[in-house]
Amino acid sequence: MHIELKAPLSDNDIKKLKVGDKVLIAGKILVARDLAHQKMVKKSPLDLNGSIIYYASPTPTPPHYTIGSIGPTTATRMDAFTPALIRKGIKITIGKGKRDPKVMAGSVYLVVPGGAAALLSKSVVNSKVLAYAELGSEALREIEVVGFPAIVAIDLKGRSIFK
Amino acid sequence: MRQIPTKKIADTVNALCLQANTELTSDVEKALKQALKQETSKTGREILQQILENAKIARKEKLPICQDCGLAFIFIEIGQEVKVTDGSLTKAINDGVKQGYKQGYLRKSTTSDPLTRENPGTNLPAMVHTEIVPGNKLKITVMTKGGGAENCSAIKMFKPTSSKNEIDDFIVATVKNNGANACPPLIIGVGIGGSFDQAPLLAKKSLLRKVGSSSKWEKELLNKINRLGIGPMGLGGKATALTLHLKKGPCHISSLPVAVNIECHAHRVKSTII
Structure with a gap:
């Protein structure tokens, strides 16, 4: 049984998510990693309220494709920036690997299988660069997804799937 | 010439x-299928299936x-x-x-x-x-x-009189501390001996071997690691590592360097002889 999620999200939307739940995401997701985070915390180029951030940077888009392979990167590298972005309204982050629930307070952390990047690209129906184009593959993107599968790794109560 | x-x-x-x-490569795919057969965690099995499905799509469509x-x-x-x-x-x-x-x-x-x-x-x-x-x-x-798995690697300079148990503990602890972030099920390369620069290279070169632990020591370490319960993507399960390879080298009378090079399941190695 999958729970369906669609951004923009409210606190009520994420309250129902419990550690271990399987979710399917539809709609718009922001894509950013290390360098874009460093810039976004100083001055965000867009309203982050209710949004979802996916820690990733895709391979270049081949001809006739929407996007290249796009799997998650290690989430904990973004920890230094995450609380500031949660204060700006981020509700969900998506990545891979262990994280400290304290860093995530006020948001929910989802994981997707790392190294399944070609498979995950099949859930992406639209992609565009929103800002920091100079960062190349690390630019801030917005992707639109359908049936993007993820697992709740840390919920709003701070319960973690990791031992 | x-x-x-x-x-x-x-x-x-x-x-x-x-x-x-x-x-x-077929050896990694075979090891993943074997891991799927043995995995008892439902989520772990689902992830292994996604990884295998991903390999199929990548091969067919020439996607990374x-x-x-x-x-x-x-x-x-x-x-x-x-x-x-x-x-x-x-x-x-x-x-x-x-x-x-x-x-x-x-x-x-x-x-x-x-x-x-x-x-x-x-x-x-x-x-x-x-x-x-x-x-x-x-x-x-x-x-x-990839960088995520490489970041989880480690080196330690042991004393020449350190025991095999101490070395084992370091290798297992390296996986325990960071393994969940490195896209398990992992492929683990261990380099023992050489110098501060050579031990990690021994570890990296051991990754080039076809997947499969062979020596008694390799099998013992692999069993210990797979008892950690980290599982596919760190979400729990048996398949924490697919294989562990160990390569030794001569070293100084004062030294015993041990390097652990962590590799993800997306292990990408190809060779040709000209």
Whole structure:
């Protein structure tokens, strides 16, 4: 049984998510990693309220494709920036690997299988660069997804799937 | 002397970069299928199925298996009776990497400076390791290795009198502390001996072996690691590592370096002999 999620999200939307739940995401997701985070915390180029951030940077888009392979990167590298972005309204982050629930307070952390990047690209129906184009593959993107599968790794109560 | 032109070398490196990034090797695929059979965690099984499905899509559509197409490690074994003609061997290798990463729409993850983080968008320079061997052949091995798993690696300088148990504990603790972030089920390379620079290279070279733990020590370590319960993607389960490879080297009477090089399940290695 999958729970369906669609951004923009409210606190009520994420309250129902419990550690271990399987979710399917539809709609718009922001894509950013290390360098874009460093810039976004100083001055965000867009309203982050209710949004979802996916820690990733895709391979270049081949001809006739929407996007290249796009799997998650290690989430904990973004920890230094995450609380500031949660204060700006981020509700969900998506990545891979262990994280400290304290860093995530006020948001929910989802994981997707790392190294399944070609498979995950099949859930992406639209992609565009929103800002920091100079960062190349690390630019801030917005992707639109359908049936993007993820697992709740840390919920709003701070319960973690990791031992 | 047998002559090998640089163009032949560049073309070979180009082709190997494309193959390595899109075609999961059969030994890794077999190990993943075996792990799926043995996995008792439901989520763990689902993830292993997704990983296998991903490999199928990547192979069929020539898409990168992982978005992190890695640093391009090139291992060269050059016969002492080989003469490289028409230019520089190093340039030929770099030309091949640049071309392969462009042609294959592979992500360029190599920064030219560790602090300014500038990315020239070529995935250069290639990380080249060269060995001179007897004969008139040239063996080229391409390994593309992601940064997330590499970050979970470790080295420790033990005392020459340290016990095997202490070494085991260090190897298992390295996986326990960081393994969940490195895209398990992992492939683990261990280098024991050599010097501060050689131990990690021994560990990395042990990753080039076909997947499968063979010695008693390797099997013992693999069993210990798979009892940690980290499981696929760190969400719990039996399949924390697919294999552990150990390579030893001579060292100083005062030293006993041990390096653990962590590799993800998206293990991308291809070789050719010219």
